[in-house]
Amino acid sequence: MSGTQEPQFTIYSHASGPNGWRVVYVLKALSLTYRTIYLDFTKGEHKSAEYLSLNPNGRIPTLIDHSNNDITIFESNAILTYLVEKYDHGHRISAESEEGRIQQLQWLFFQGTGQGPYFGQAAWFKLFHPEKIPSAIERYEKEILRVLQVLESVLESKEWLNGEKATIADIAWVSWNSFAFEALVPEEVDIPTQLPRVWRWHQRLLALPYIAEAIKEKEALGNEA
Ligand SMILES: N[C@@H](CCC(=O)N[C@@H](CS)C(=O)NCC(=O)O)C(=O)O
Numbered sequence: 001m002s003g004t005q006e007p008q009f010t011i012y013s014h015a016s017g018p019n020g021w022r023v024v025y026v027l028k029a030l031s032l033t034y035r036t037i038y039l040d041f042t043k044g045e046h047k048s049a050e051y052l053s054l055n056p057n058g059r060i061p062t063l064i065d066h067s068n069n070d071i072t073i074f075e076s077n078a079i080l081t082y083l084v085e086k087y088d089h090g091h092r093i094s095a096e097s098e099e100g101r102i103q104q105l106q107w108l109f110f111q112g113t114g115q116g117p118y119f120g121q122a123a124w125f126k127l128f129h130p131e132k133i134p135s136a137i138e139r140y141e142k143e144i145l146r147v148l149q150v151l152e153s154v155l156e157s158k159e160w161l162n163g164e165k166a167t168i169a170d171i172a173w174v175s176w177n178s179f180a181f182e183a184l185v186p187e188e189v190d191i192p193t194q195l196p197r198v199w200r201w202h203q204r205l206l207a208l209p210y211i212a213e214a215i216k217e218k219e220a221l222g223n224e225a
Pocket residue numbers: 014017018019020041046058059060061074075076077112116120
């Protein structure tokens with residue numbers, strides 16, 4: 001967040017939830033001002049009537065744009081699409097042509113259906129489910145590797161998923177990939193050697209100033225998570 005005026009956006013998020021952070025990456029990339037309200041899942045704040053009136057799905061993130069009649073949007077990739085459609089006039093992090101925008105959507109849909117749910121279920125069964133169910137863990141670990149293999153094959157011929165620069169088609173993947181590389185991929189898998197293109201692409205993304213800055217913001221929250 002920056003500046004002395006009221007920020008333009010409010011984002012409802014969670015200190016460690018990957019889906020909220022990709023919105024922060026894009027807000028920062030576009031130099032948009034925001035304040036974050038971190039919900040406490042242990043207190044059920046994301047299921048309160050007040051929050052459900054903003055996001056009927058009871059999950060984070062939710063974004064409110066105060067400069068546009070308080071339009072309220074949930075689903076992180078819908079939020080990313082809104083932000084670039086409305087505020088990335090120079091197409092710094094988004095595709096310009098109609099075809100490019102459809103392909104951008106293609107990658108966002110693949111992220112939202114291929115990465116989000118499978119990586120999320122892997123996290124659930126590996127880290128939170130009260131019972132250890134090896135077949136469920138194995139199923140989702142395999143899906144993580146399958147999805148990463150798809151990316152590896154595509155990145156053989158290019159540096160970024162959609163065009164000549166990093167766009168939201170790439171940015172959408174970062175937070176779950178970071179989490180997966182740290183905690184979800186099976187120990188015997190060495191990402192830098194076994195999925196080298198994915199690894200290098202991920203490092204390029206982490207080095208982008210707006211992503212590096214958001215990661216610092218997350219780290220600063222520390223144990224408040
Ligand atoms: N498809 C949604 C997924 C949102 C989501 O699952 N968010 C997680 C945190 S990263 C959440 O709110 N979990 C709380 C819950 O499942 O009750 C999006 O991309 O916005």
